[in-house]
Amino acid sequence: MKIACISASNTNLAEEKSTSVRVCNMIKDIILKEAKEDIEVEIIALKDYNIKPCILCGACYSNGLCIYDEEFNTLLKALMTVQGMYLVVPHYSPIPSKLLMIFEKVNEITYAGWINDPGYQSPFNNMRVGIIGHGGMVDNEANIKYYHDNLVTPIANTLKALSFHIVQPNSEYQNGVAFGLKDDTCIKKSENSIFPEIIQDWAMIEERIKPLIIEGIREMSDIV
Incomplete structure (x- = not known):
């Protein structure tokens, strides 16, 4: 089985120190420790893809690909090889722009495919x-x-509309999990950047996300 962990962050300055990317690596470690079968985990950082907005031309109906955006096509083909995904999304804007562009294009591909067939x-x-x-x-x-x-x-509602199934970690928060900073001391002024240094409580984060990861593994394994 193959699983994708997607970092939706577009913060190039942080590079591999991005919280989203580091959480993807944490997810990979949890999967490799907890899975009872061989699972390949691919980490995908959207910051590495120069995705273009959809222009609603409808040309994707013929083969389900964008005729104007090979980087999106590369990403789409990679996602079509996996049996499940984890999506890590920062809240520095309502929803990061590249993730929105992916949603828009997958929606258009789905709609154009249905209109054609x-x-x-x-x-x-x-x-x-x-x-x-x-x-x-x-x-x-x-x-x-x-x-x-x-x-x-x-994000969950958008994915449901695109035919995905959302893994439910618990009865209180049924669409996913979230985490913030331990306290106000976790934001420190940086000497080298206009952006502050963020100190994460990685043990807290692992404890928060682990039930979701384990439930996801179980559900993904059941439908393979």
């Missing part, structure tokens, strides 16, 4: 996705609910 079925039909949102607010009940309602849930 009423029996069309998305290649992502019923694919399991675990969603993890994070941001720079203190990790308390009110802020976690904010991330869930304003980041995780809109």
